[in-house]
Amino acid sequence: MSKLTCFKAYDIRGRLGDELNENIVYRIGRAFGQFLAPKTIVVGGDVRLSSKSLKSAVTNGLLDSGVNVIDLGETGTEEIYFATSFLQADGGIEVTASHNPIDYNGLKLVRQNSRPISADSGLFEIQRLAENNDFPVVTQRGQYKQFSVLANYVEHLLSYIDVKNLKPMKLVINSGNGAAGHVIDAIEAQFQAHDVPVEFVKIYNNPDGSFPNGIPNPLLHENRQDTINAVLENKADMGIAFDGDFDRCFLFDENGEFVEGYYIVGLLAQAFLAKAKGEKIIYDPRLIWNTIELVEKNNGQAVMCKSGHSFIKEKMREINAVYGGEMSAHHYFRDFFYCDSGMIPWLLVLELLCTTGKTLGELVGESIANYPSPGEINSKLIDAKAAIQRVKDAYEKNAINIDDIDGVSIEYSDWRFNLRCSNTEPVVRLNLETRGNKALMEEKTTEILALLRK
Template sequence: MDPRLAAVVKAYDVRGRSPEQLDAALARAMGAAFADETGISDGRGRAVVGHDMRTSSPEIAGAVADGIRFRGASVVAIGLASTDLLYCASGVLDLPGVMVTASHNPAGDNGLKMCRAGARPIGLDTGLGTMAEAASPLLDATVEPAEGTSVETIDFLTTYVDTLLGLAPVKGRRLTVVVDAGNGMAGHTVPAVFDRLDVDLVPLYLELDGTFPNHEANPLDHTTLVDLQAAVREHGADIGLAFDGDADRCFVIDETGAVVSPSAITALIATRHLAHEPGATILHNVITSRAVPEIVTEHGGVAVRTPVGHSLIKAEMARTGAVFGGEHSGHFYFREFYLADSGMLAALHVMGALAETDTTVSALMAEFSRYAASGEINSRVDDAAAVIQRLEADYAEHDLDRLDGLTVTADDWWFNVRPSNTEPLLRLNVEGADEPTMARVRDEVLARIRA
């Protein structure tokens, strides 16, 4: 693989600084390889291409389209899109797709998220590595659209809104909702969706701006939620919603301004699905709260634990027939949405559950929030494997598993350590029966990691 591609090809997508690492030439080469990998290089095939609001995205999307057409396929261009809008188009049209976005990364980055027809994910081990190898000799070649190919431009936003509201209608009392789009793609989708809802919308940073002038569009970093929390309190809002840059993740703020755990959101949405499909399978990854499988079981469902990562979860959903899956990072996956993740669909489920009651978000979520969690804590280490091996020996008297990193489980606490895919970091998550228990285990494990 050419070093220029090796630098930007990650576990689940292509991502790097643009144009220093990801430029038009690399995008064209990957577009051509994508056409080959997805089997549309036959003169009759088509692929859908969308892009976010980053300053480099239109050029990158055009280059991807040129690469696809170089292989004899045509392009359906949906223009500005959130990642879940691209997934929706891929699913409804049954076409492979490319989304140009770097998600929550800084403004100078860009990337490519790719899927097969029906929004089936492509990761490093399921085609992305092969594409990178095939693209390598094209980096310095002339890659131009073939005669007879075309670009058809369509507006898919209405179909996207219709699809989501058909899956999760919001009915009941009128809500006041503050939405922080972080100048990301939720600024494109929120107005279209909320125009169809009986809500009072308080908008924050809905203007599309790939320079992120107000804050990074990364709600996993809770420092980016300060303005949203203040606005919820100031307006006496029922709920606050924060989306990341490509709007495939959503975080929820309660009426007091507190962040609602994505694990609690997973449990809530799981119960809504189980009410309609008793006995259904629900997926949760290794770092979601212990409350999630407990609540799924209590509501008659089957809880299946998975590694972290969207392509792994989507594959497991397909294998098990799971109706829903949730990650503690704010990704939520829906069988009826082509097994894909959608921050907006998760938000609609939460608003729907709230509107059906006369209670608050904090009261609604109380039954789903049972334990104290540390959140994810990163430590820079030289040899993650050696640290994990040492922890495995230190905690050998407890239940251990290696489904994803190392998970150590006791009666009233558990912790998981996982190496980063892209950085020399070890990620720690701890949960305890109460705050003192969690803090004790967290501090003890961190001391061992950083020794």
């Protein structure tokens, strides 16, 4: 029995060849079928060159387990979330490596009602079955069909806004040659059909798994420049860039400035609370002050939850939160089966630009000034635990609050920080914010990184 190293805390991800190949993925399909005993599963895949053959392998694994498969074709992850619930399937599988390097791929799994399957809800049991590779004989092979839910999915996306609110706007949209292009085209067609005066300037819109313009990961500074240039050249009102499977979108203001996901959480919280007072909003422990202030100011209830999609989705269901946001640009919506979407956020922000008459820079400017943050800073460390402990020892004695909900968060009256090990990469992540003091932000960031990397 060979150990499969591609199973992570939230999904399956690995280097092509040794960690992930058609044989392994076929076994995962069989294991998924045995674990869930589903009747019907929806499958889709991103644009990576390996996704088609891996999707075919996982499909065959499911079919050989007696499971019916609905193949959605080339999709982003959230199309699988949507189709699983919309078609009332028993689960879904997206073949994607999102923003990982080109020689990687992976699988994201959900069960009925688009609920995530992760480490604490069956993923390691699926791993065990796949490793054992000892599957029962199934007499009746499942049935296979291809089907598209694109029109229904786009109709659902547009239900979050009132298109009558939309005014003349110009948007730069960078799909990064990933999976987002076909959805952007479909939304654009709907806008045109309803005479919505929003113009799309599309860059890298065609899917291309060789990623000629770099892996679609707008968190990398070098991947932002093309979006920035296009915003400035076209005098656009906003720039939008997606990662590979478009479950995250990243926004740029009218001056081409990248807007950290943290400030978008506060913005979307306000948008929901403007429509329904008293709702619960979930936020993660990495950066918090701006979100708490805006939620409370708008008569909402701010609820902290450990970061990570499975934790947030579970918490949202538990307390029936209308919206949840992570500063990493994952945004979750009650009406989207408590799942994350990269398409809903920019539509909501577009509507806000039109209804408030403000630019994106104006909408987030005050928050950025009130709670400056350098953004998430990653450090590759040999002994991450010891490094985090070293920082904790240095800062905990005068702190007014310390919590370990997610890594370690240490708070003073005028600044705070969070340090945590990544669940998906071998790095320690630092997030830090101050109360309106940029110089203090820079000083403390430098200080902590020096201690951390000593």
